[in-house]
Amino acid sequence: MPTTAKKNDLLEYKGHPLMRKENIIYYGSMSDSHIIMMQILDAGEVKGLPVAKRVSVQLQQTNPNVRMKERIVKKTEKDSLWAAMDIASIWLGRALNSK
Template identity: 60%
Template sequence: MANEKIPLTYKGHPLLRKDNMIYYGSMSDSHIIQLQILDTKPVGDMNVATKVSIQLQLTDPDLKGRDRVVKRSEKDSLYSAIDIASVWLDRALASR
């Protein structure tokens, strides 16, 4: 049981992190969110994101990278970035 990998989710959508990139959503859906941590500052014994780029992207593999981006923004904390990302993703998936 300890070896089972339980995927991390937020409001029903999976989160996947690789270094400073966080992907929110499923590649099997029409859209995903890409969060990129651009800047951090040390708080106590850990680093906290102070600048985060958000992109709502299409998952169509036939599109070029630039053509996949639907919306983009920057926020000053990971919490505010994931909060707006959740709204964008829910709206994009509801409009299918």
């Protein structure tokens, strides 16, 4: 018998939630000390499918009392979503384990 999905099920990558809004992907939970924000800056097509070609990655603090510019801990730009997710998982893991 198939199981039904819960309404609050989120897509996860390496144990952290992934949420997308238009060209921005958030990786991590706002209840944690840090999250990753990835913005797709440029996209193209490969065999008729859309593919990210340039992605901005930012490790950000989630503290609402810190100004937005000061929330950014690290940032970089990658040439694919795969490379962006790779560095994002490393940065988020290190930030959350350094408590």
